[in-house]
Amino acid sequence: MSTEIREPRGRRLVLLAVCCAAAAMPLTFTGPAVALPAISRSLGADPVALNWVTNAFMLTFGSALMAAGALADSYGRKRIFLGGLTAFLLFSVGLAFARDILWFDILRALQGIGAAAAFSGGMASLAQEFEESERLRAFSLVGASFGVGLAFGPIASGLMVEAFGWPAIFVPVVVFAALALALGAIFLRETRDPDAGGLDWKGAASFTVALTSLTFGILQAPENGWGDPLVVAMFVVSALFFLAFWRIERSVARPMLDLTLFRYPRFVGVQLLAAAPAYGFVVLLILLPVRFIGVEGMSAADGGRMMIAMSAPLLVVPIAAGLLTRWLAPAAICGAGLLLSAAGLFWLSRFPVGSDPVNLLAPLLLIGLGISLPWGLMDGLAVSVVPKERAGMATGIFSTTRVAGEGVALAIVTAVLSALTASNLDASVGADAAAMAQRLATGNLAEASLLSPDISQTILLKAYGDAFSGLLLILTGITAMTAIVVFLFVGRGGEAVAPREADAGPPALEPVPVGEAGMTRSNL
Structure with missing residues (x-):
């Protein structure tokens, strides 16, 4: 691993490269969510194939992150970052020209693999450039960059769909990825873990x-x-x-996932924190545009504008949260944020389908404000619990927990929404309830109506709306319970955990001083 001391300008340009890559990532799932009704009309697909438009990306992204982190430690973080970005960029271009839903889903899966390599390599590179509190603030800026994609992705995608058609949603993805690739190629330095043993x-x-x-x-x-x-x-x-x-x-001697780390409450707490936004925020980035555009009949641009209320706090709050760690423990900030998000979810559940959109803005804003508090701290906490040399592994484990959790969460909540809707419809439509519920869950109200023409759209909307409110109550409970666990686990102790070596027994705990940000790092 290189020990060269970088001047501040060099570190800032590395940070800019990673931030550009981070801004591109959310565009890859907020954009298709807004464009899903248009994609459905253009390519034609059953509900399962449409679900894979989002899940194919999140599945490969989540499942490849740990492997990408290990490869970054072994073969070079810059190499993996640039290679992943190149693949991500090329497959993003390919998606704009896809004319078949099967190929679209396949390209989405390949795009996820490229994204995993770029994300793991970039975050691991960033961990080598900054120390202690500076690292936390750098990761907070990455979180804010992610927020840029989330805040402007829905409205930008909606406007592009209306003006140029759904393929245009990939233009900003390509622009950000190309800029990150150029900056990374010039300013990143190659680093690796000298003790890495290759990919498991x-x-x-x-x-x-x-x-x-x-x-x-x-x-x-x-x-x-x-x-x-x-x-x-x-x-x-x-x-x-x-x-x-x-x-x-x-x-194995050098595992991709060091299972012995899960003996330590603080490490477990960080992983639970990684999964927390999935149920309280990320699934809504997909489900709400489908509801607004596909079910309630908003235009793509109007649906995108609604999402700004929830995602806009990610532009600034992660940076503010990083500054707050000067005075407050990260666990307290993260737990408080999750409780705020739970309150917003409960508030949103009080508004049925068809409510005045203006009434939804305040609960959406509260959800976004709450989730933004832990958003910029999570990655810094992840790399604080293992030695710096294993930053790729730490980033891989944490990001896998987060993204794989998001993919599984999206699949589960979509299935739950469909099941609740079918249950509400069952007395009215009988055997067609499941098929109609599936189409409502993917925003295809017109096709759901065709399956049973005798059933009015009012009945369909009420069944779907009641199911959506019930789902929000479930998500409220999950988010609140996660907040309590994060308070208890992440707030325990301040030690960095050293991964085990082969035949060396349980990993040793080495107490180290608590830094300015309330976080720790290894003395290695």
């Missing part, structure tokens, strides 16, 4: 198969039924491969 291929393969099977089973269940042989088989395959992954990671 068996672990990477077993984890990917397990996560893919789980997601596929959850997405297929609403249409086929939870007792369908294919769905049950997918869950069994997933359980077997997760078990195989656990056994592999326990036996």
Whole structure:
């Protein structure tokens, strides 16, 4: 690993490169969410294929992050960052020219792999450039950059869909990725972990198969039924491969995921924090545009404007949260933010489908404000619990928990929304309830109506609206409980955890001073 001291200008340009890459990532799932009705009309697809428009990207992104982090530590963080960005850029261009839903979903999956490499390589590179409190503030800026994509992605995508058609949503993705690639090629320096042992291929393969099977089973269940042989088989395959992954990671000398780290409450708390935004925020980035545009009939631009209320706080609040760590513990900031988000979710559940859009702005803003407080602190906390040399592994584990959690959460909440809607419709439409609910969940109100022409759209909207409110109450409970766990776990102790070495027994805990930001790092 290079020990050269970089001048501030060089570090700032590295930070800018990673921030540009971070701004491109949210555009890849907020854009297709806004454009989903248009994509459905253009390419034609059943509800399961439409669900994969988002889930294909999130699945490969989440399942490849740990492998990408290990590759970054072993073969060079700059190399992985630039290679991932190149792939991400090329597949983003390809998506704009896709004319078949199958190829679109395949390209989305490949785009996710490129994004995983770019994200892991970039964040691991950033961890080498900054120390202690500076690192926390740098990660806060990355969080704010992510917020730029989330804040302006929906409205920009909506305007582009209306003006130029859905392929135009990938233009800003390509622009940000190209800028990050140019800056990274010039200003990033190559670093790696001298003790890295290469990629744990068996672990990477077993984890990917397990996560893919789980997601596929959850997405297929609403249409086929939870007792369908294919769905049950997918869950069994997933359980077997997760078990195989656990056994592999326990036996290899240099695991992709060091399972012994989960003995320590603070490390566990950081992973739970990583998954927290999935249920309280990220799923709404997909479900709300579908509701606003596909079900309530807003234009793509108007639906995008509604999302600004929820995502705009990510522009500034993550930076403010980084500054607040001078006086408050990160656990307190993160837990308080999740409680605010839970309050916003509960408030939003009080407004049925068809409510005046103006009434939704305040709860959406509260959700965004709450989730923005931990957003910029999470990555810095992740790399604080392992030695600096294993930053790629720490980023990979944390990002995998976050993104894989988002993908699984999206599949689960979509299935729950569909099931609740079908339950509300069952007395009215009988056997067609599941199929109609599936189409409502993907924003296709017109096709749902065609399945049972005798049922008025008023009944369909009420069934969907009641289901959406019930789903929000479930998400409120999950977010509130996660906040309590984060208070208890992330706030425990301040030690960095050293990963185990082969045959060295349990990992040692080395107390180190608490830095200005209330975080720690290894003395290595």
